[in-house]
Amino acid sequence: MNAMENLEKQLICPICLEIFTKPVVILPCQHNLCRKCANDVFQASNPYLPTRAGSLTSGGRFRCPSCRHEVILDRHGVYGLQRNLLVENIIDMFKQESSSSKPVPQNKEETPMCEVHEEEKINIYCVTHGVPTCSMCKVFGAHKDCEVAPITSIYQTKKTELSDGIAMMVSNNDRMQGIISHLEETCRAIEENSRRQKTQVCEKFDHLYTVLEGKKSEMMQKVTAEQDEKVNYIRGLTRKYGDHLEESCKVVEAGIQTMEEPEVALFLQNMKPLLKKISEASSTAHLDKVERGYENMEHFCVDFRKETKALRSIDFIQEADEDEEDEEEDKEAGAEEAEGAQTGSGSGAVTAASVQPPPPQQQSAPPVQP
Known part of the structure; x- marks a missing residue:
């Protein structure tokens, strides 16, 4: 276990502090980085270089985060660095070994027991009262005169019903979110229109x-x-x-x-x-x-x-009266x-x-x- 822990420490990226993500690139100073992390460091050091599809592809330089050695890249950028296939193979072996050494959790399904008959499992569903129960309750207990059904069939029916209800609620939530967005947009439009109309009113009074x-x-x-x-x-x-x-x-x-x-x-x-x-x-x-x-x-x-x-x-005034108002203003100006x-x-x-x-x-x- 100590050896695995030490090996894991050697496989940690100094940028993301996680196990190296393939592909792993090797820098000229022999330190390793995830290609994505190397690309992030390169972008941070060269913010004004052109990009293509979100990745820098032109030449530039940055410093190694481990030893501060200056790394000079050619026109291929980060994609011009060599991949460290040895480290990638070691990572694969480490992951396989880690997964095999971990105990497989066992799913223990606990079947609920009847509250009245503590030794009986709940295996039927009372349709009349809408509750799950046990066979003893159906034969001798409170549900002997009730309509019952297999719990598995009711399970599928109720699961479908719940799924439909959830889907309906999700759809309703989406609709409500759309209404909220529309209301917020309407509120912003009202504020903008109010500012514009206030400006027009001020201009009219200034003219007067x-x-x-x-x-x-x-x-x-x-x-x-x-x-x-x-x-x-x-x-x-x-x-x-x-x-x-x-x-x-x-x-x-x-x-x-x-x-x-x-x-x-x-x-x-x-x-x-x-x-x-x-x-x-x-x-x-x-x-x-x-x-x-x-x-x-x-x-x-x-x-x-x-x-x-x-x-x-x-x-x-109403918008339909604006033309009449303009005509009256022209007549008054002529008078x-x-x-x-x-x-x-x-x-x-x-x-x-x-x-x-x-x-x-x-x-x-x-x-x-x-």
Whole structure:
């Protein structure tokens, strides 16, 4: 036994730690390896060499796992190493010797005994109660009035029945596994479709935000344009009234100086042109006027109640309605382009004065008194 154990130790592969598997290859350093193990070591040392049918066939190198000696292979790779037929024969002899020296286990079939009649073997089957029993129970015992059958025939029947049940359960398990796989795939599809739809919804809302921002900018520009126009006009009119006031002050100063003139002839001589200047300075007919309410900007009013209601009613639509939605969007875009300089949304909820205030020169209200 000790000799067999020592021999077995010599036949152990240093890679898989099992008895060498044929074919056994001998390395240049005289150490042995299973060809499969040698191929594994070669692949690990040369991961980038081309393969064919899962095996490396081109030249390369690796180190012996026993002595670390470098093994250089030719273009045949591991298949170019020589087989160690002597070791293979020794392995065959060792396996034969090991199998012959082991005792052959004897199959001892223990026949169950009857619980009531302990010396009787169970050899019949009670069909009425569905339990195995012995002959004594059929003759004298609890099963004397029952229908019985040979246990071997019932054995074959029940074995077939059990086999059919197992096959049915295996088939059912396969079906259940298929259902589980389908459900998992459906779950993944739902998650992917949800991500895609969320992205589309975000894009739709971003587009809506862009449209609203553009409309807001357009309306603000219109208000700003009218603001600039009115402010510039009022500032110009202010400068005209300021110039007229300055001329009037000069006439007043000239009148005061004339009133202080002691010479009667000189006073009367300056009176006529001075009175003419006073008459001209007192008249503001040549100055424009600002009509009442000119400063109001209330004609730029907005009413988003309809739009707010529409936004609150935003919801998902059926796929069949997508074409109709596209047509409506095209119509709305055309209506917005046709609006021109008017202020308003596509639904008409935003209103503005369609006619701008007339130019200040054409206004006929009474002039503002200085």
